[in-house]
Amino acid sequence: MIDVEFRVVGGQREGLLLALGQVVIANGFTLLRQRMVAGSEGASLTMHVRGPENRLLQLEENLGSHPLVRSFEASPIDGAAVRPEPRETMAPMAAPATAPSKAPVIIHDPAQMPRVQALLPLLAREYPNIFVHLRALEYELTAEQYDATLEYIGRRVGAWVYKRDFALGGQLPPGEAIRRIALPAMRQVLEAELQGQQLHVTNSPFCGRGRKGACCHFLGGMLAGLLDTAQGTNTFRVVEAQCRNAGAAACAFEFHH
Template identity: 60%
Template sequence: MVDVEFRVVSDRRDGLLLALGQVVIANGFTLLRQRMLNSEEGVVLSMVVRGPAESLLVLEERLGTHHLVQSFEASAYEGGNGAAAAPAPVRSNGAASAPNIPPPAAAPAAAAAPAQATAAPIDTQRVETLLPQLARNYPNILLQLVALERELPPSQREATLRYIGQRVGAWVYKRDYALGGQLPLHDSVRRIALPAMRQLVQAELQDDALRIRNSPFCHRGESGECCHFLRGMLGGLLEGQHGADGVRVVESQCRNTGAEACRFEFQA
């Protein structure tokens, strides 16, 4: 395994990290850290990745020839030792620090659905290490979550990603929406869940349901609904208004099963 740092210059910021991160993951590499900033050259994205040495030349070619990339540099990353350790904390867009995502106020160990009691246990230490990184990188967090999903045993994916989503959603609610008044469920979806989701994905409302066209968790080669993080985050966002037992989020359609878009419905 090798650790490599890529420096990319582009004229476009929106979607840059997601697009290039998908190339990184598709070629068998893991994104360890990233940083994006504006400069006189344009938008500069630095990525540290880890993966098989035999695939490095192919990855470099695909990144260097990507239509969003104006210039591209690659160099060996000296900060890593090649060990399969958890990614180090990241600073995003030059920010000096960011708040940790706190555990839910009610019952941290029981924040996920009750069905988790019979599922494989969540790797709590790994989750708690990841959450501060997500807080620092937010909203550029989907690549880290897709990489985590690929690494998790299938029996742990749904419970772990829903739990992380619930924690992130509760944190975003407290940070951005907690000072607002109490809203009916329909208005909470429109004024809280929708704008929060639009920081991450392409979301729209249709008949009181939320539709997402570009969930990065789809088409992973397995059957069934798979947007567990997004479902958990929607629950975390709405629980601040309606309580943990006051709203249920259901993914009624998923692109992973052939639907045009992923559809989330809300039940009080």
């Protein structure tokens, strides 16, 4: 479980708390306290909520896309996180490069959440020039923390890119979504092409940095975040089947749903 504070700016005061409170509850969280004030940009609502960490991404996406919300930011409350249940702490950290995993993406160390939440607005402002900030995390996190955290950030970025650039289109079948959403979105940041059922990236910035094996966890997370948001599900699993860091000619991603 984790405690999070959301600061939301809405276009109208009336009905804002009721509507967003229902979103919080529907995602399995509890609204512990709230405060609303009027500002120059609209109604400013602060909510302190508590709930399962593995549902936080979905809650943030639902709040951020709510029609009453103009903008919002989230930050875990220092010292308020509740120790996870044993089942959650034993969950696999991230999908391995050789086989898909059904386990949810989690951040191994909840203490990293404030760092991640502070980084996300910076990535949004500087997108697509984001990789220098992501690589900087190598010096702050252990290898295990880095892999899982980069996949989590990738999912967040993928969901954001979909809402920014692709949300006005109709829902596409999975194969079409890969071709018309995942591929052009990846081309915003890197060289990419489809080869059969795989998406190939030839210039991943995560390769050749002294680590062994597949290493493009952010890119796999970004693709999964794009497609899950496009489909309105949480069923896509993206597997890095080949990686330049392991000797392949390109980093190749497979899609399972």
